[in-house]
Amino acid sequence: MISLHSQSSMLGRCGRFFATLILSSASLAAHDMWIEPTAFLPDAGKIIGLRLRVGQDLLGDPIPRDPALINQFISVDSSGPKPVVGRDGVDPAGLVRVAAPGLLIIGYRSNPSPIVLPAAKFNQYLKEEGLEAISDLRARQNQTGNDAREVFSRCAKSLVSSGIPTEAEADRALGFPLELVTLKNPYTLRAGEELPVSLTYEARPLPGALVVAMNRMNPAAKLTARTDKNGRVTFRLPESGMWLIKAVHMIPAAAGTNADWASFWASLTFELKSPATGAAAR
Amino acid sequence: MRFPVPSRLHNWSARLVISCLAATVFLPGAMLDAHEIGTTRVSVAFRQSASYEIEIITDAAALVEKLQALSGVPPQSDQAGENASLHSAAVLQMLLKNYDQVFRRRVAAAFDGAAVWPSIDYAVSGTATATSSPVAAIKLTGAVPQGARHFEWTYSWTFATYSLTVATDGDTQTTEWLEGGQRSTPIPLSALRKAPRNRAAIAVQYLALGFTHIIPKGLDHMLFVLGIFLLGRGLRQILGQVSAFTIAHSITLSLSVYGIVSVSPKVVEPLIAVSIAYVAIENIFISELRPWRVALVFAFGLLHGMGFAGVLKELGLPRSEFVTALVTFNLGVEAGQLTVIGAAFLLVGWYCGSRQWYRRLVVVPASVLIACVALYWTVERLSL
Numbered sequence: 001m002i003s004l005h006s007q008s009s010m011l012g013r014c015g016r017f018f019a020t021l022i023l024s025s026a027s028l029a030a031h032d033m034w035i036e037p038t039a040f041l042p043d044a045g046k047i048i049g050l051r052l053r054v055g056q057d058l059l060g061d062p063i064p065r066d067p068a069l070i071n072q073f074i075s076v077d078s079s080g081p082k083p084v085v086g087r088d089g090v091d092p093a094g095l096v097r098v099a100a101p102g103l104l105i106i107g108y109r110s111n112p113s114p115i116v117l118p119a120a121k122f123n124q125y126l127k128e129e130g131l132e133a134i135s136d137l138r139a140r141q142n143q144t145g146n147d148a149r150e151v152f153s154r155c156a157k158s159l160v161s162s163g164i165p166t167e168a169e170a171d172r173a174l175g176f177p178l179e180l181v182t183l184k185n186p187y188t189l190r191a192g193e194e195l196p197v198s199l200t201y202e203a204r205p206l207p208g209a210l211v212v213a214m215n216r217m218n219p220a221a222k223l224t225a226r227t228d229k230n231g232r233v234t235f236r237l238p239e240s241g242m243w244l245i246k247a248v249h250m251i252p253a254a255a256g257t258n259a260d261w262a263s264f265w266a267s268l269t270f271e272l273k274s275p276a277t278g279a280a281a282r
Numbered sequence: 283m284r285f286p287v288p289s290r291l292h293n294w295s296a297r298l299v300i301s302c303l304a305a306t307v308f309l310p311g312a313m314l315d316a317h318e319i320g321t322t323r324v325s326v327a328f329r330q331s332a333s334y335e336i337e338i339i340t341d342a343a344a345l346v347e348k349l350q351a352l353s354g355v356p357p358q359s360d361q362a363g364e365n366a367s368l369h370s371a372a373v374l375q376m377l378l379k380n381y382d383q384v385f386r387r388r389v390a391a392a393f394d395g396a397a398v399w400p401s402i403d404y405a406v407s408g409t410a411t412a413t414s415s416p417v418a419a420i421k422l423t424g425a426v427p428q429g430a431r432h433f434e435w436t437y438s439w440t441f442a443t444y445s446l447t448v449a450t451d452g453d454t455q456t457t458e459w460l461e462g463g464q465r466s467t468p469i470p471l472s473a474l475r476k477a478p479r480n481r482a483a484i485a486v487q488y489l490a491l492g493f494t495h496i497i498p499k500g501l502d503h504m505l506f507v508l509g510i511f512l513l514g515r516g517l518r519q520i521l522g523q524v525s526a527f528t529i530a531h532s533i534t535l536s537l538s539v540y541g542i543v544s545v546s547p548k549v550v551e552p553l554i555a556v557s558i559a560y561v562a563i564e565n566i567f568i569s570e571l572r573p574w575r576v577a578l579v580f581a582f583g584l585l586h587g588m589g590f591a592g593v594l595k596e597l598g599l600p601r602s603e604f605v606t607a608l609v610t611f612n613l614g615v616e617a618g619q620l621t622v623i624g625a626a627f628l629l630v631g632w633y634c635g636s637r638q639w640y641r642r643l644v645v646v647p648a649s650v651l652i653a654c655v656a657l658y659w660t661v662e663r664l665s666l
Contacts, residue, residue: 031317031441038412049412054318055441058357059348061320061462062341062415063442069318091321091341091415113318217357 030125031055033063033265034244035106035158038092040271041187044101044162049092050084052108052156057219058244065093071153072109076174078102101163103185107174112151114259122148129248130210130226134261137252143260151253152263155179159270161187171268177202178249178264180211183232190275191240198232199247199266205231209247216242240274317461320442326435327449328426328471334400335423336391338437342374342406342418345439349381352388369410378404378418388438388463391422393430393471400424432468435460481606488607492614495593497621502554502659503586505652507622509561510579511631512645519571520623523579528619530583531590532612538591539608550588552663557582559656565649569641590615 031054038049053060065086073084075096084094084106098104117125123144126135138144155176161169165187173181183196199206211233213223218239225233227247237243246267253259322340329335347357378385382402390397400422408416426433435446440462448469449455458466496503510527514520537543561582564575594611627635634640 033318047412051415052318053344054320059344059351059441061322061344061440061442063318064321066319092413095413115317219357 030129030248032060032244032246032267033110033154033156034058034060034246034267034269035108035156036060036242036269037106037158037160040158040160040242040269042098042160042162044098046162047095047097048160050086050094050096050106050108050158051092052094058214058216058242059219062091063093064089064091069110069113070108071111072107072174072176074107074174076105076107076172078169081174084108098160098162102161103165103169103171103187104160104162105171105174106158106160107176108154108156109174109176110154112153112257112262115150115152117148117150119145119147122150126250129250131248131250134250148261149253149259150250150261150263151257151259152265153177154265154267156265156267156269158268159186161185161271173200173203175203176266178206178247178266180245180247180266180268182268182270186237186243186270186272189237190273192236192238192275194234194236196232196234197245197268198230199227200231201249201264205229206247206249207231209249211245211247213237213243213245215239216244219244237272240272242269242271244269317441317443319459320440320444322437322440322442322444323447324435324437324444325447325449326433326469328433333423333425334391334433335421336400336435338389338418338420338422340418340420340440342371342378342408342416343369343410345385345418346374346377346381348439349377349384353381353384369416371406371408371416374416374418375404375406378406378420385420385439389422390434390436390465391424392434392436393427394432395434396427398424398427426471430471432470434468435466436463438463481603484603485606485610488610489614489617492611492616493618493621494614495590495611496615496618500618502558502656503589503615503619504622505655506554506558506561506582506586507619508626509558509565509649509652511623511626512649513561513565513568513571513575516635517627520627523571523576524619524623526576526580527583527586528616530580531587531615534584534587535590535594535612536587536608538588539594543588545588547589547592550585550592552660553585554582554589555656555659555663557585559653559660562649562653562656566646566653 033052033054036051036053038051039046042048052063054063055061065088067088073086073094074081075084076082077099079099084096086092086094094106094108096104096106123135126132135144138146155178157171157174157176157180159171159182165185167185167188169185171182171185173179179200181198181200183198186195189195197211199209199211205227207227207229209227209231211225211227213235214220215237223235223237225235227233235245244267246265248263248265250261250263253262322338324339325337327335351357382404386402391400392398401424403421403423405419405421406416407419408414410416433448437444437460443459443461445457446460446466447455447457456469460466507524507527510523511520514523534543560578590611594608630644634644
């Protein structure tokens with residue numbers, strides 16, 4: 001299932017950005033969270049900072065390392081997973097040394113945080129994030145007009161590549177409750193090519209979920225798709241540069257959590273090569 | 283979900299878009315939600331209820347990106363080199379100044395519901411590396427309207443939760459956690475506008491602060507004074523050293539507080555620990571007071587004075603009674619030191635000071651203990 005925006009070649013980059021921001025203004029109820037490495041294409045041996053960002057349309061604020069929030073913060077390379085180190089209270093929240101050439105998978109999973117949203121804001125957020133099933137459930141339970149108590153968890157990943165990428169190197173599941181996994185190494189792709197992505201909830205494919213992809217240069221020209229029965233979507237990514245792919249899943253909160261709903265926010269960032277240069281600049 | 287993308291964008295529509303953005307992009311209105319805590323923090327200080335100073339500390343590049351977005355400037359490319367401009371503190375500072383009018387749109391300081399128009403000064407420091415980012419310090423200053431009763435604050439340039447700290451003239455602080463775009467609870471100025479204290483009240487307060495900085499808070503200074511006490515033979519020798527120490531630290535305390543002398547605590551604090559260790563070790567190896575000892579104690583006193591000044595700066599000095607506070611703080615420090623010596627004299631010096639075993643059983647073991655503690659502090663302070 002593919003849903004693509006027009007590449008709108010008639011628009012200048014600046015004009016497109018105006019357009020994208022106007023669109024983004026409708027999407028204000030909830031904030032995305034993603035990992036922004038200080039370099040997506042570092043040389044082996046380099047240390048890179050891992051900035052956690054919360055915001056909208058890839059305009060974000062840095063989040064310092066908070067040990068109370070971290071459930072898992074790991075990097076995975078060919079030698080296996082390692083904890084991401086960092087200084088508490090400091091941005092960037094993590095530092096990682098790129099030990100060897102290859103694909104480095106960064107994963108950050110937060111502990112659940114409570115939040116209370118007014119009914120209107122919560123309903124708007126459900127609509128924006130494609131969570132109609134929850135809207136329907138609230139309607140059936142006559143809760144649409146009620147404020148919502150929610151606990152949200154972040155499940156953010158980032159892919160970093162060092163050296164010459166190969167198709168043999170692949171993203172993989174880190175065991176997060178909600179998780180996006182690219183089914184091809186995006187560093188072997190160029191702008192205009194297709195990237196298949198899977199979405200799992202508790203290690204099982206999640207069908208019918210809204211997945212959104214956006215590029216840093218044009219963040220509101222979003223690519224959107226619903227996962228198929230195998231929990232997969234495929235995006236044709238038209239632009240080079242940094243991409244954010246995201247999805248949100250919500251379930252009724254477990255008893256005893258003092259919340260009505262539990263949400264999970266998956267994100268995945270990486271950088272795509274330019275088709276013109278053949279290899280992304282370093 | 284599919285969003286339409288306009289096929290053309292004319293100049294007039296671009297202007298319309300910018301206007302719409304100004305009204306809608308960042309979160310208006312109060313919210314009940316709580317997001318992750320970001321790196322932004324805001325502090326507000328009122329000076330005798332006549333003027334206000336608001337300082338915003340925030341990530342400079344993140345702020346500039348949002349200002350550019352709201353101004354219709356396309357985001358910087360991710361490609362290395364092309365976004366280097368947002369890594370330079372000087373460039374970021376210049377951009378912040380250029381975007382002053384845009385910045386003001388999403389910041390509101392209000393007294394009794396009426397917004398004020400502050401002077402704003404932008405400064406950016408630090409460099410962008412794998413481990414750090416340039417930080418913006420934005421100062422908003424102005425006069426508090428006469429008769430104002432409440433202050434309110436709104437800052438909409440962050441998506442994260444941030445802290446708003448309100449203080450008055452170095453007194454107590456209150457902190458409120460706010461979301462970007464959320465208006466603070468009204469802060470009553472009457473609570474901040476305390477009746478000006480008279481000179482006597484300030485003198486008593488700073489006398490107490492000086493004393494408590496020695497007893498019980500200043501264990502390092504106490505050990506230094508005990509080191510002086512242990513080598514003194516008789517009150518005259520002890521007071522000679524204490525006087526040298528007092529004169530010296532009074533000099534550097536005053537010079538530091540007035541900003542004439544400035545040495546980093548990273549240098550001063552380890553040296554203070556070294557001075558304690560030196561005095562204690564010397565006590566072990568010499569038994570008679572030599573002339574250089576007084577000179578050394580004077581030199582060490584200069585160091586300790588800079589340490590006292592650091593504390594006094596943290597406490598803050600009332601502008602109206604600056605000299606009173608400085609002098610009485612110093613007197614409080616002296617009273618603390620004399621109390622330590624007096625207590626030591628009553629406990630051991632008075633009864634044991636003239637005994638033959640006094641040096642062997644009191645001076646040397648106590649000096650060894652003080653030296654060990656001071657050497658530990660030296661290592662600890664060097665590693666900070």
